[in-house]
Amino acid sequence: MMVFRNAPFARWTGVLLAASLLAACQESGPDPFAEAEAKLHAEPRPAKIFEVSDQxxxxxxxxxxxxxxxxxxxxSFQVPGKLLELPVLESQQVKKGDVIARLDTTDYDRAVRQATINLDQARRELDRLETLRDRSVISQSAYDEQKNTYDLAAESLKEARQNLEYTTLRAxxxxxxxxxxxxxxTTVSVATPVVRVHDLSEVQVDINVAEALFGRVTASEVASIEAKFPAYADRLFPLEYREHSSQVDExxxxxxxxxxxxxxGVEQLFPGMTASVIVKLQPHGLALGERFLVPSAAVVxxxxxxxxxxxxxxxxxxxGGPGIGKVTRQPVEIDTVMGDFIPVASGLESGDEIVSAGAAYLxxxxTVRRMN
Structure with a gap:
């Protein structure tokens, strides 16, 4: 029986034996680093997805x-008088020609009758003088004077009838x-306001624009104008330009x-209601309908x-499954970078979805997993 009496040598022999056993275990067992790397490649890579749109x-x-x-x-009435009829109610819709109000016509009826009598008398006298003139009994000047009287009587009757018509106020x-x-x-005088009527043939919305923006934006840069109304929740309504003031508010x-x-479809909108108007402006130098703007990080x-x-x-x-998809390379033609976006002239269509972050690592x- 051999006995090693040298202690240091015995300790080194033990260390070497343990190392050999550990190496053997590592060679036969799984590699944790390799497993982690394989698992990383097997799972879909998270990717931020961007939908291409002309907006x-x-x-x-x-x-x-x-x-x-x-x-x-x-x-208001164009003649004075006592108001006898006011059939309309506030918020009542009226058609063109509908009766709004009427005055007492007693005095105006009398004026029409009197003017009619005066005209008849002037006509009979004119006929009589015409006969005398033809017989050379009176001069032409006497006949002309009566002709003027007749013409004035005819104008008086026309005025009386017009005033009688003015006693009815119509829309x-x-x-x-x-x-x-x-x-x-109520007894009203000429031009006394009786009712206030709004023309609601269309809905108009007024906004106030600061002079700095008003003087800089051109019509070609306005892509869309839409409005939201509290009465219609988040529904958007397209608006069209009508006019603008040329005088600044002091x-x-x-x-x-x-x-x-x-x-x-929006009959419940009335003057005075509020609106939120959203105006989208096309960046300067980018023609409408010709290019799409995509995030700069999406292009490699x-x-x-x-x-x-x-x-x-x-x-x-x-x-498969929701939010899981595959990416494919899509060549594009780009233009000059505009801030955080790049104009794409060709290669994409509205509605296409592209990866907007981490594109360099795909x-x-x-297979990627959507992360919006």
Missing amino acids: IGMIERRFAGRVAAVQTVDL PFDGIVSVRLIDNF VTQTYRITLAMPRE ADGNGKAFVWKYEEGSGEG SDGQ
């Missing part, structure tokens, strides 16, 4: 607006009675711009310097 990248401006009538008129257009300004049976230094939309270049993006198609990747056909 992306536009400058959006919001304005507080107010609904206005096409025109507002205070209706000048289709609209709505906003407010009654006097009570029935207090606010703003210009009034009038926009309009059809009234069909290959070894030849050719630009491309990763087009995402949901449901095409391995494993490969063709790779």
Whole structure:
């Protein structure tokens, strides 16, 4: 039996034996680093997805607006008198020609009868003098004087009839009675407002635009104008330009711009209601309909310097399921960078989905998981 009496040598022998056993275990067991790397490649890579749209990248401006009538008129009589009929009610819709109010016609009926009698008398006298003139009994000047009297009587009758017609106040257009300004049976004078009528043939919205923006933006840069109304929740309504003021408000230094939309379907909008107007402006130098704006991080270049993006198609990747898809390389033609966006002239269509972040780390056909 051999006994090692040298202690240091015995300790080194033990260390070497333990190392050999550990190496053997490592060679036969799984590699944790390799497993982690394989697992990373097996799972879909998270990717931020961007939907291509011709609205992306536009400058959006919001304005507080107010609904206005096409025109507002205070209706009044052209002759004085006592008000006998006021059949309309506030908020009542009226048609052009509808009766708004009537005056007592007693005095005006009398004036028509008197003017008619005067005209008949003047006519008979003119006929008599015409016969005498033909017989050379009177001079031509005497006949002409009576002819003038007859003409004046005819004008008086025409005026009396016109005044009688003025005793009935009618709606000048289709609209709505906003407010009654006097009570029935009131004695009114000429031009005394009786009712206020709004022309609601369309819905108009007025906004005030600061002079700095008003003087800088051109019509070609306005991509869209839409409005939201509290009465219709988040529904958006397209607006069209009608007119603008050419005189600045001395207090606010703003210009009034009038926009309009059809009234069909929004009959509950009345003058004075508020609106939120959203104006989208196309960035300067970017023609409408010619290019799409995509995030700068979405565009990468290959070894030849050719630009491309990763087009995402949901449901095409391995494993399927919501939010899982495959990416494919899509060559694009780009223009000059505009801030955080790059104009794409060709290669994409509205509605396409592309990867907008981490594009440099993807490969063709790779499965990714949407992270919006």
